[in-house]
Amino acid sequence: MKTQIKKKNQRGQVGETLTWIVATIIILIVLIFFIFGASLLGGTKKVGVFREALTSGETLEGNDIFLKKSLFTYVTLTSETEKTLLDKRFERLDEEGKFDISYTDTRKEILLNYNKR
Amino acid sequence: MMNKKGEKLISVYWFAILVIVAAGIVLMVNAYYGNSYDVREVESRVLADKIANCIYFGGKVNPLLLTPQGVFREDFRDLFMERCSLNFSVEGEFTRIPYYTSVEFLSFESLRSQFSIFAGNNNFKSDCNIKVEGNEKLAKCSEKEFYMKTDSGKIYLVKILSIVEKTNENTN
Incomplete structure (x- = not known):
């Protein structure tokens, strides 16, 4: 009877030890995975590439002084031919995605401000 | 007697796991924040x-x-x-x-x-x-x-x- 209980206890102990060994291995694998992930992410750290949700009109991403300068030149033009040519160039640049901010919105805003003067 | 020994062993094991996890977190933070930003x-x-x-x-x-x-x-x-x-x-x-x-x-x-x-x-x-x-x-x-x-x-x-x-x- 006693030997039977001893054997059962030993079996139970072996089972429990195995469970913990497997658990330890899993913990180590998960840790190594996260350390590897953190070092990979660390290597891609860049300032200037922000998610859209993180940027606002006041951040660097929300401003394009080059577009604003060009649009300011556009509104001060008197020749209709020059205006049409510039319009076409703006549209081409917009299609190519050269502007950091919305071309149509900025154009509207600048035209509105200029006409207010 | 046997149970007490086992409990001691388990405590040591938990302590080891705690140290491993803490060391892992330190390594992760160091790996991420140790890299410089590309500006x-x-x-x-x-x-x-x-x-x-x-x-x-x-x-x-x-x-x-x-x-x-x-x-x-x-x-x-x-x-x-x-x-x-x-x-x-x-x-x-x-x-x-x-x-x-x-x-x-x-x-x-x-x-x-x-x-x-x-x-x-x-x-x-x-x-x-x-x-x-x-x-x-x-x-x-x-x-x-x-x-x-x-x-x-x-x-x-x-x-x-x-x-x-x-x-x-x-x-x-």
């Missing part, structure tokens, strides 16, 4: 912004750039760095300049170059044309353009190229 793209854009504002600000061309007759002044090219408050000098005797910038003024209709200014180390110009994956070790370029109107009514397309190398400071 070269932003720096090149800031440089281009500064040059653009120096040339054309508030709808007015820099009075030192053009003569009253609307001709580009050669001395603006010669004194470009001082005129635009730029300083590319770096510490160290044999350290190469990590910046390059060029400004080109093209006529509005024909898009022909009328005047150009450049400063800095032009060895990095070739880096801008290389489009490969993992080009962190190459210099970062920023190509911007805008249209400006002079007092005499002439329109120019101004193309600004700004390059920042500084690879060692921004990559690991």
Whole structure:
């Protein structure tokens, strides 16, 4: 009877030890995975590439002084031919995605401000 | 007696796991925050912004750039760095300049170059044309353009190229 209980206890102990060994291995694998992930992410750290949700009109991403300068030149033009040519160039640049901010919105805003003067 | 021994063993095991997890977290934080931020793209854009504002600000061309007759002044090219408050000098005797910038003024209709200014180390110009994956070790370029109107009514397309190398400071 006693030997039977001893054997059962030993079996139970072996089972429990195995469970913990497997658990330890899993913990180590998960840790190594996260350390590897953190070092990979660390290597891609860049300032200037922000998610859209993180940027606002006041951040660097929300401003394009080059577009604003060009649009300011556009509104001060008197020749209709020059205006049409510039319009076409703006549209081409917009299609190519050269502007950091919305071309149509900025154009509207600048035209509105200029006409207010 | 046996149970007490087992409990002791389990406590040691938990302590070991705690140490392993803590060490893992420290390693993770170190791996992420130990790497430096790459600010070269932003720096090149800031440089281009500064040059653009120096040339054309508030709808007015820099009075030192053009003569009253609307001709580009050669001395603006010669004194470009001082005129635009730029300083590319770096510490160290044999350290190469990590910046390059060029400004080109093209006529509005024909898009022909009328005047150009450049400063800095032009060895990095070739880096801008290389489009490969993992080009962190190459210099970062920023190509911007805008249209400006002079007092005499002439329109120019101004193309600004700004390059920042500084690879060692921004990559690991």
